[in-house]
Amino acid sequence: MLPLIALGQELKSPDGDFTMQFKITDGKPFYELSLAGNPVIKASSLGFELVDMASLLSDFEVKNTTSSTFDETWEPVWGEQAKIRNHYNELLVELEQKATNRLMNIRFRLFDDGLGFRYEFPEQPNLIYFVIKEEKTQFALTGDHTAFWIPGDYDTQEYNYTKSKLSEIAGLMDKAVTPNVSQKPFSKNGVQTSLMLKTDDGTYINIHEAALVEYSCMHLEVNPENFVLESHLTPDAEGRKGYMQAPRTTPWRTVMASKNAGDILLSGLTLNLNEPTKFEDTSWIKPVKYIGVWWEMITGKSTWSYTNFPSVKLGETDFENATPNGTHAANNEKVKRYIDFAAEHGFSQILVEGWNVGWEDWIGKSKDYVFDFLTPYPDFDVVMLRDYAKSKGVQLMMHHETSGSIRNYERFMDKAYQFMVDNNYNSVKSGYVGNIIPRGETHYGQWLVNHYQYAIEKAAEYKIMVNAHEAVRPTGLSRTYPNLIGNESARGTEYEAFGGNTPDHTTILPFTRLIGGPMDYTPGVFETDMTKLNPNNKSRVNTTLARQLALYVTMYSPLQMAADLPEHYEQHLDAFQFIKDVAIDWDTSLVLEAEPGDFITYARKEKGADNWFVGRTNDEEPRTSKISFDFLDKGREYVATIYSDAKDAHFATNPKAYEIKKFRVSSKSKLTQACAPGGGYAISIVPVKDKSETRGLKRL
């Protein structure tokens, strides 16, 4: 035991800017975090309430502490950077609870961009099996910060963000909880992570978790009086929050802070806290640019279902002899059209939703045996389309909508994955739309976190890449399991067809949802008036066309969809060119401008090439972007093609007004560019190979 006078332990970040203090006060463990001498997190308590067992909150003594340093640079299989430096100072605190003789460790890692810490329960005689009633990790904030938040909810993240003071959350909660087919908001002061904050003195703070495995997803309960946030785990069907067996660790709780918003966006902290991958061969994992038979169903122009039967029974309903409804999009002719389009324009995969029987009654029925992931509708010829795609040098992307029926999906999973392998599919978009079965469980509890992990690990056995929609939001696990190439797990482009997203939505998502991993945002919508696809759908996509192009740069993802219909792209092949050109795997990523809720501008260098791409997404205000091209190689000439809003563009009234201009640029170039409300711009920058390329081009 350390002497009682050694009450505090200090940890500094490698550059010395962050200081973390750990201490025991009255037997209770506390940590606090400051940046450049200013508190970011005040003294905050730690621990757990347990079910039918003494709590792990107090009566602790420090048994031992160990300090260490780690500095390694590693290369992700895919990502925003080709190399990521993992450099931290670590403090491991070993605690013993006196009355119970139970051991609990807390491991702190302090990076130059923030703090990660987790609980660890070593092998010990007095604490083996235990059940968490609630985790009591606090984040005591220093004031009534501005927060960019969505309602805490056990089943969905598909909400628009609200920007407000912490104290205002409760009053805005009702409005924020917009309808969803599966939702379970739990508190008028509950919010999800990652939570993005900005203090009055201009410090950006982000709270999230890393490496969520075999544990319940963490939300935060805000105390609007003292601005202390506390962890709120997702309960199981019985209201319990986690079944634990020592020895084991919890996920990392992360706090990032900076005066510079871009540091939050570019931080490698979440990935660094995850384990390196053990996959020996990752050659089968490749970023994908795809199109899909999807948007026309989302907009209501077509249907996933083949018939209009009010209900079906797999294996019993006779689809072969049924009268088709005539609106089934996933048919041979259309898929071939998409295959042709993909091959012509350089997209490697074609997602097809609605290919398999069961869509007639897939939603809102709590149907257990809802899909078998194997049986196509009569107008979808698996083998013919596989071979046709192959002949064109592309492949189809599988779709596994589970309808939240988890046991059913697991029963079919091996056969479904083998079916993929047999039919030249190597990636699957999975979905968990609707309330979870087993009933009583929710999308973000330990039970489902275990399931998502099972699906990813089993997919890797089959060399399959997974893009899981409606799953728990990612927490950096793609470092360990690089076949997890995407999640939706937030309000995506489809909601533009369900009523619209806020125009500033994409200026917030990278600060919140994307902290833990990429999002399959599926941008690229050129026709923003939904009545053009379905006269009964009065939604509008709240964007300009130029901003849709920018999203391929600002919404990082190794998986990028050109979501709109081929015919809409054919109407604007000049703008579409950017989508065809933009890279999907990066050597370097930089943030040129960033203010959460207002605008973000990224510049990224393509992996394995000297091309750069710039993207700017803008909120509902007209703004002017001012950037420098000093990220380019000095002394080198490039051609920049700028796709921007026209002067009079506006997301609501004039979304398709865009301009395309080419310039000669170098590292000395600067750009002042007006951005429309809900607008932005995209730039592709290619090194000059031949002087003829720059003939007639102005210099920027």
Add this chain to the structure above:
Amino acid sequence: MLPLIALGQELKSPDGDFTMQFKITDGKPFYELSLAGNPVIKASSLGFELVDMASLLSDFEVKNTTSSTFDETWEPVWGEQAKIRNHYNELLVELEQKATNRLMNIRFRLFDDGLGFRYEFPEQPNLIYFVIKEEKTQFALTGDHTAFWIPGDYDTQEYNYTKSKLSEIAGLMDKAVTPNVSQKPFSKNGVQTSLMLKTDDGTYINIHEAALVEYSCMHLEVNPENFVLESHLTPDAEGRKGYMQAPRTTPWRTVMASKNAGDILLSGLTLNLNEPTKFEDTSWIKPVKYIGVWWEMITGKSTWSYTNFPSVKLGETDFENATPNGTHAANNEKVKRYIDFAAEHGFSQILVEGWNVGWEDWIGKSKDYVFDFLTPYPDFDVVMLRDYAKSKGVQLMMHHETSGSIRNYERFMDKAYQFMVDNNYNSVKSGYVGNIIPRGETHYGQWLVNHYQYAIEKAAEYKIMVNAHEAVRPTGLSRTYPNLIGNESARGTEYEAFGGNTPDHTTILPFTRLIGGPMDYTPGVFETDMTKLNPNNKSRVNTTLARQLALYVTMYSPLQMAADLPEHYEQHLDAFQFIKDVAIDWDTSLVLEAEPGDFITYARKEKGADNWFVGRTNDEEPRTSKISFDFLDKGREYVATIYSDAKDAHFATNPKAYEIKKFRVSSKSKLTQACAPGGGYAISIVPVKDKSETRGLKRL
């Protein structure tokens, strides 16, 4: 619509003794049942309460009725009879609910031994998906009958039976709910089915269900004022009772009645209400007589576990280099000993429990990843033992203890079944000890009923026979799925080592638990003093040795275990001879004497041979059995070997006092035999082939 005056419909049994009346009164459907003019069930209501939907209880009109007759004799793959006649008169009532235009049919089948009825929901526009809040099927009894009951419970049937008046149930419930590792009694007036009753005027009544598939298990709630019983389904984690999709049917509710207790025991009603099997090839399904490495663990003499680690993690814990605890029974040497014993004495299989890693912390921890069903302990050589058994002409029986961790079992099921096939196992004893995971579900809800069915059907794909312990009690499904060769699903012989069963337990079980299907009761315990196996276990098996022999006849099962240790059989090879001789598949079964709670005497003819076996089980009273051998072929001579209690035998004080006597018998023979408290007798009757066999034998 039928005219309002046609309010009642009558149905008679083929022999005319039973009459069932159906009627609508004030829009509510009622049925009643009488036997030989006397009411058995008074007017009883029918229907359902639904979740968030108008109920299906009233406002009904009869749309149509259809009467029919059915008469067919079929042959079960195994059973108590070689042929079973399925002969009934049927009334199909089609109802329409006026305000909602919803359709509900009730199909009644009236046999000579009782009634079965079920609800049917035809394909219809106004009722497709619905959720049952409660089924409201009533059984209005005519008085305060004597009942043989166990507490209604969502998780266990492992209770001793209580014999009492219906009005006394509530007062006796606390005492009846003895401790169990997983239990959820729900009401002081709740009981399980099948429920056995006897009226004051000597009519025996039995209430149960048949063909429980994709539905929740039915219990009964007793109204002690008016003796109306009402269905009480098992809830899911959210308290709901069933997720339904029309078109579909419910299980059958069954009411048997007779003045003759034996008619209840011999009724084919439950099997007849189940669908014929669709299995084309059933040659791989064979009754099994087995021994097992099991009883010594049950008694505490040995352990299932290999080490004494407080906890283990599959795939992480190093068993190879661990110090074994020295008490692990499932080791190579012992299993070989059991293989030798089985081969020597004509047992075809040897159950081995504790063969696989994970037993250190398998119970009471709510452990999700508890077993993998594939990895043996270091001292169990799968391949060596497989081949050794094969060389002796026997095989091992697999054991899959799931610990109630259902998802885990399903994840491994295909691999586990394939492992069986690869290692010459064709039958598995599965177990569901402990609370169910997914937490919130219980052993008898729709979720688990679906799982048990999944396990049986998948087993059939691998040509595997299933004996599921702790599963829902059977309801005749082995007609459709003859590879379901057993269940425990009641308080079995193991409880004799956990404190003892009541001495009359086996005089009740055939009237209650066995109505729906055979029970793996695992009798054959010769050493009834548990301190002889484990000095710390003060339990006594409440039986005489002779009665243990009788159980092979009175407790019908195609799966029969000689449960005790080989060394105990070797001490009584003369008595053991009966167990070796007794058949396990029958051509004909008769009941010679029967009074629930007091005694049962069966006579059965072996299938494919002219041997007969008689068994008598007796309660705690000394009694005299008087039987006639008139079931034997007339004019034929047999040798009967009678294994009976000695004069001074007593289950508690002198259990091992038995006598073995041989006699010449014919169809004219009679026997008067004293039975000890907790005693009985067993008789094997073999046709005389050579006169020398009868030399010196007295005639009975």
